[in-house]
Amino acid sequence: MTVSLDTPLGTGQSESRQRIKRAFGRATGFIGKMARNPLTAIGGGIILLLLIVAAFAPVIAPYNPLVQDLNNALVAPNAQHWFGTDEFGRDIFSRLVYGSRITLYIVLLVSVTVGPLGLLLGVTAGYFGGKVDA
Known part of the structure; x- marks a missing residue:
């Protein structure tokens, strides 16, 4: 036992x-x-x-990143718009904060796509060797 x-x-x-x-x-x-x-x-x-x-993008960002305000186009950084505004009057800081979501999505998508693709190419090159490996 x-x-x-x-x-x-x-x-x-x-x-x-x-x-x-x-x-x-x-x-x-x-x-x-x-x-x-x-x-x-x-x-x-x-x-x-x-x-x-x-x-926490909706809590951090002071403005909607998609809403245009042409009266505030190309405003320099100030107390209301920390990073200024773009040519359409959109707040750059808000766009940067919401852009972090897109960045994470793309990183996840690339990680999921590249792993299996690299595995397939590596296994093929290892199996056949020679010119395929080179």
């Missing part, structure tokens, strides 16, 4: 709690390792900031 010391004897509920605790411990350990690398920490911070800005 073999006894495992990893899983406690008892109800299924306590086993699931132990599994969740172990998974949480592994995740915090991974995040801690990544945070020790300065470049990883800076990149993760930028991505986290981009996610926060995209999630």
Whole structure:
């Protein structure tokens, strides 16, 4: 008879709690390792900031990024329009904040598309070799 010391004897509920605790411990350990690398920490911070800005865009942006106000076209940066306005009178800061959503969407789309395509090309080149590989 073999006894495992990893899983406690008892109800299924306590086993699931132990599994969740172990998974949480592994995740915090991974995040801690990544945070020790300065470049990883800076990149993760930028991505986290981009996610926060995209999630709270309606709260952060003072104006609708699509509404045109030709009376305020090409206004220099001031207290009302932090980054000024474009040639159609749209607030540039609001457009930048809402643009973070589009940026995240494109990054996700490229990541999902390029991974399988690169895998297919790599497997084909590895299998056939020679001129296909070159």
